Structure formats: C-alpha cells, structure tokens
Amino acid sequence: MPKIPEAFNSITPIKDSEHFMVSAFIDHRLDGVIRVISIIKRNNLQPLYCVYCNTVHDCKTVQADVQIHSDHFGFPFHVSDVIYEGKDMENATHVLISTKDSDNNNTEYLPIKNRVSTNTFKFDFTICISSLFGKYNNVLQFAQTMEMYKLLGVQHVVIYNTSCGPDLEKLLKHYETEGVLEIVSWPIDKFLNPSPGWNFQQHKGDIHYYGQLVTLNECIYRHMYQSRYVLLNDIDEIIMPYKHTNLLSLMEDLQSAHPSVNVFIFESHLFPTTQFEDSGKFKRAEWNNIPGVNIMEHIYREPDRKYVFNPAKMIVNPRKVKQTSVHSSLKYNGDTYHVNFDVSRMVHVREPMQGNLTKDQLFVDKRVWDFEQKLIQNVDQALKLSGLLQCEKF
Incomplete structure (x- = not known):
C-alpha cells in the first residue's frame, strides 16, 4: 500500500496562497476535530479546505473554520487555528490545508498528532x-x-x-x-x-x-x-x-x-x-x-x-x-x-x-x-x- 507523502519541515506553504501550515492535532476536547496550527496572512484570507486521509485512496474534503488569534500586535501574518469537523475523522492519520474544495493531489500532508488522549505523562x-x-x-x-x-x-x-x-x-x-x-x-x-x-x-x-x-x-x-x-x-x-x-x-x-x-x-x-x-x-x-x-x-x-x-x-x-x-x-x-x-x-x-x-x-x-x-x-x-x-x- 503506498504511503501518504508527509511534510518533513516545521513550516509548509499552503499551495496557491500566502499562508502556511505548521502542525496538526486531534482536539479531543472538541469531539475529536482536527486543529491545524497555521500562519495566516490576515488581510488575504480566502476560503480554505481540509483534505484528511487514512490511506492514499481514502481522503475526504471539508471546509475549514479559520480562527485567527486576537493578539496579532498589528503584524500582517499571525498564528491561527484552522479547525475541521467531518465524518470518520477519528480514523484520519494525515491532513493538508487546500484552497480548493476537491484537491488531494498535493504532495505534502501533515501527520495528525495527539490521536490518543491520556492521563499519564512522560x-x-x-x-x-x-x-x-x-x-x-x-x-x-x-x-x-x-x-x-x-x-x-x-x-x-x-x-x-x-x-x-x-x-x-x-x-x-x-x-x-x-x-x-x-x-x-x-x-x-x-x-x-x-x-x-x-x-x-x-x-x-x-x-x-x-x-x-x-x-x-x-x-x-x-x-x-x-x-x-x-x-x-x-x-x-x-x-x-x-x-x-x-x-x-x-x-x-x-x-x-x-x-x-x-x-x-x-x-x-x-x-x-x-x-x-x-x-x-x-x-x-x-x-x-x-x-x-x-x-x-x-x-x-x-x-x-x-x-x-x-x-x-x-x-x-x-x-x-x-x-x-x-x-x-x-x-x-x-x-x-x-x-x-x-x-x-x-x-x-x-x-x-x-x-x-x-x-x-x-x-x-x-x-x-x-x-x-x-x-x-x-x-x-x-x-x-x-x-x-x-x-x-x-
């Protein structure tokens, strides 16, 4: 089975945009939505979509909710949460942010972290x-x-x-x-x-x-x-x-x-x-x-x-x-x-x-x-x- 291609850098440009994705996490506090820590250009925000996959051939696309943090100090680029809710999300292993509502031809997906919550800590x-x-x-x-x-x-x-x-x-x-x-x-x-x-x-x-x-x-x-x-x-x-x-x-x-x-x-x-x-x-x-x-x-x-x-x-x-x-x-x-x-x-x-x-x-x-x-x-x-x-x- 072919592997999903991963982004290995800590900062990954989002294709056809001025934005960047950093890392992705399951947020168990919000019924298991996917949260992608991102860098968004505040005055140039177009609709963004999430492509999430559990295999190369099993990917779904949903529209994203972009939450730009409030304390940007006036700078044009700022940390943002790109949030996705969708079906079968708990099985997803990789995700990318796209400017298109049907786009799974990109080459770099983020691995989704925090897939299991725990109360014991290293x-x-x-x-x-x-x-x-x-x-x-x-x-x-x-x-x-x-x-x-x-x-x-x-x-x-x-x-x-x-x-x-x-x-x-x-x-x-x-x-x-x-x-x-x-x-x-x-x-x-x-x-x-x-x-x-x-x-x-x-x-x-x-x-x-x-x-x-x-x-x-x-x-x-x-x-x-x-x-x-x-x-x-x-x-x-x-x-x-x-x-x-x-x-x-x-x-x-x-x-x-x-x-x-x-x-x-x-x-x-x-x-x-x-x-x-x-x-x-x-x-x-x-x-x-x-x-x-x-x-x-x-x-x-x-x-x-x-x-x-x-x-x-x-x-x-x-x-x-x-x-x-x-x-x-x-x-x-x-x-x-x-x-x-x-x-x-x-x-x-x-x-x-x-x-x-x-x-x-x-x-x-x-x-x-x-x-x-x-x-x-x-x-x-x-x-x-x-x-x-x-x-x-x-």
Missing part, C-alpha cells in the same frame, strides 16, 4: 522556549538556566531554533544527546521577514518576534499528552520557587489550594546585568572564555513598578488551554491565578529597565545562591561535555 514539566535567532550565543546563561531548571525538577525543554552562535550550538547538541532538550528547526526567515521585536510600528516585519506565538501554541499542543505542566518563558528567565525546594512541590501546593486553576501567572522581576555582587566569588577563571552572562554575579533586583506592565510568564495545564499569548492565555478552561511574589517569582537576568538606579536603590535577592554548589558543578560538567571547557581546568 514529564511533570516541559519548558517551551519560543525561538532562538540572530546567532544568539549567550552560552553561560543558557547553561546556568538549563541546570537550574533541572535542579528544580524540569525534565524536558523545547527550543524552536532559527539560528544560534557556534558555541551555543555545541551546548544544544550536548543537551539534546543528554535527552533533556528537544530542538525543533524553525526556519521562519526562509519564508517570511520576521520581526526582531513585538511592536509592529517600531520593528516592522511580517510576523511578531520570529513567530513566537506560533511556536508557543504549537508547543502546548505538541506536549498536551506528554507533560503534566508546560512553562512558557524565555531562556533568560527562571520561574523560581521561594518557599519550596522545587517546582513539583510548589505546583502541588498551588494546585491543591486552587483546584479550578489551569493558568498560573508568575511576576517577572529584573536583575540587571550592569550591577555585580561585590565579593566577586562567582567570577570564576574557569568561565572566563565562555561567552555570555553569569547570572550568579547578578543578585540585585529592580524594584517593582505597579504602574508599569509586568511581563509575567505562565505555567499552564496544556490540556485546558486552547490559545495562548505570551503573558496570558487567550482561550482556556478553568481559572487563572496570580502567584504571590513571596511564594514564587521569575528571576529575569538581562539589561536594566531602570538603568538610572544605583545599587543601593535595588533589592538584594540571593535565591540562586541556595543552589550554588550543585549548580556550579553541573554547569562545569555540561560545558566540559560540550567541548567548551577544557578538562584540565577541573
């Missing part, structure tokens, strides 16, 4: 890192963040990689070999002119921040039945428990106290890279030639400004979220809960937002130091296994 926590781009090479901070999350109980990290620097590529390969990192190729720049920022007026481009909202939504569906929780944050951000030793005990307590909540929101708190702790004890010679930020040197936290938007991030139950934005979920079942600052907050080490403040106007926050012994040991080991740190330096 991972407790998966982190979705939306995209690497611009030859990003912040190796030391990346390694420290990965090792910090592993100490906190994260077993799986997903990165959508457009481009990165040569040193970081070595580190990525190490974590991929170790089994903790899943790398999804994301060549968005081969198809569109991605914006390097979130503001269309300022940054221009075809699609918001290298397709960040496409990848975050795709990641939720990709891990819906693999992971109990999904963290949506960037690689320079650590959702840090302050009253618990790890994320599992934190989430068990939060979920027990708030059983109806499926979206947990954590405040972002910025630790400026321009302010260093005074003793210099973490300015290690071993790391002198490793590019990137050393988060252990940055213990000064900017004061929160209640009148300024806080770019909080989330831990979500992926089985309850239908659409997400960056700082909040758009469509979900259940409730949202803003986690108290004292219980957990996000450590975000980056360039300052309040650069005029002096060190004595900042707050000392040494939570990362509570993990210093294991963290340094594990970072050294990761850098050594990546070939970035010479063995004789140990």
Whole structure:
C-alpha cells in the first residue's frame, strides 16, 4: 500500500496562497476535530479546505473554520487555528490545508498528532522556549538556566531554533544527546521577514518576534499528552520557587489550594546585568572564555513598578488551554491565578529597565545562591561535555 507523502519541515506553504501550515492535532476536547496550527496572512484570507486521509485512496474534503488569534500586535501574518469537523475523522492519520474544495493531489500532508488522549505523562514539566535567532550565543546563561531548571525538577525543554552562535550550538547538541532538550528547526526567515521585536510600528516585519506565538501554541499542543505542566518563558528567565525546594512541590501546593486553576501567572522581576555582587566569588577563571552572562554575579533586583506592565510568564495545564499569548492565555478552561511574589517569582537576568538606579536603590535577592554548589558543578560538567571547557581546568 503506498504511503501518504508527509511534510518533513516545521513550516509548509499552503499551495496557491500566502499562508502556511505548521502542525496538526486531534482536539479531543472538541469531539475529536482536527486543529491545524497555521500562519495566516490576515488581510488575504480566502476560503480554505481540509483534505484528511487514512490511506492514499481514502481522503475526504471539508471546509475549514479559520480562527485567527486576537493578539496579532498589528503584524500582517499571525498564528491561527484552522479547525475541521467531518465524518470518520477519528480514523484520519494525515491532513493538508487546500484552497480548493476537491484537491488531494498535493504532495505534502501533515501527520495528525495527539490521536490518543491520556492521563499519564512522560514529564511533570516541559519548558517551551519560543525561538532562538540572530546567532544568539549567550552560552553561560543558557547553561546556568538549563541546570537550574533541572535542579528544580524540569525534565524536558523545547527550543524552536532559527539560528544560534557556534558555541551555543555545541551546548544544544550536548543537551539534546543528554535527552533533556528537544530542538525543533524553525526556519521562519526562509519564508517570511520576521520581526526582531513585538511592536509592529517600531520593528516592522511580517510576523511578531520570529513567530513566537506560533511556536508557543504549537508547543502546548505538541506536549498536551506528554507533560503534566508546560512553562512558557524565555531562556533568560527562571520561574523560581521561594518557599519550596522545587517546582513539583510548589505546583502541588498551588494546585491543591486552587483546584479550578489551569493558568498560573508568575511576576517577572529584573536583575540587571550592569550591577555585580561585590565579593566577586562567582567570577570564576574557569568561565572566563565562555561567552555570555553569569547570572550568579547578578543578585540585585529592580524594584517593582505597579504602574508599569509586568511581563509575567505562565505555567499552564496544556490540556485546558486552547490559545495562548505570551503573558496570558487567550482561550482556556478553568481559572487563572496570580502567584504571590513571596511564594514564587521569575528571576529575569538581562539589561536594566531602570538603568538610572544605583545599587543601593535595588533589592538584594540571593535565591540562586541556595543552589550554588550543585549548580556550579553541573554547569562545569555540561560545558566540559560540550567541548567548551577544557578538562584540565577541573
């Protein structure tokens, strides 16, 4: 029996249109409809159809319902859900989006994922890192963040990689070999002119921040039945428990106290890279030639400004979220809960937002130091296994 030809790239142009399909899933919450995460040009939307098949010779076509997400930030291309309802859909294994109501001569079908729902999960926590781009090479901070999350109980990290620097590529390969990192190729720049920022007026481009909202939504569906929780944050951000030793005990307590909540929101708190702790004890010679930020040197936290938007991030139950934005979920079942600052907050080490403040106007926050012994040991080991740190330096 001939096989259905599959699309092997993470972005597939839709024939005779300006749109793209990304990945397809059965949505068991909506009576088993097919949901295709897509990139749609908002002002040029023609009728779209779904061709779904369980063999090469057994395909059906139905009209699609296109749901463009609401938070497009003014960019012409945006993440969308293309939804299909039809007969015998539960047997379908492959699908494509077509501009014609009778078209099964295309060559590239998406395999349909999540065909079986389950309540047992391979991972407790998966982190979705939306995209690497611009030859990003912040190796030391990346390694420290990965090792910090592993100490906190994260077993799986997903990165959508457009481009990165040569040193970081070595580190990525190490974590991929170790089994903790899943790398999804994301060549968005081969198809569109991605914006390097979130503001269309300022940054221009075809699609918001290298397709960040496409990848975050795709990641939720990709891990819906693999992971109990999904963290949506960037690689320079650590959702840090302050009253618990790890994320599992934190989430068990939060979920027990708030059983109806499926979206947990954590405040972002910025630790400026321009302010260093005074003793210099973490300015290690071993790391002198490793590019990137050393988060252990940055213990000064900017004061929160209640009148300024806080770019909080989330831990979500992926089985309850239908659409997400960056700082909040758009469509979900259940409730949202803003986690108290004292219980957990996000450590975000980056360039300052309040650069005029002096060190004595900042707050000392040494939570990362509570993990210093294991963290340094594990970072050294990761850098050594990546070939970035010479063995004789140990």
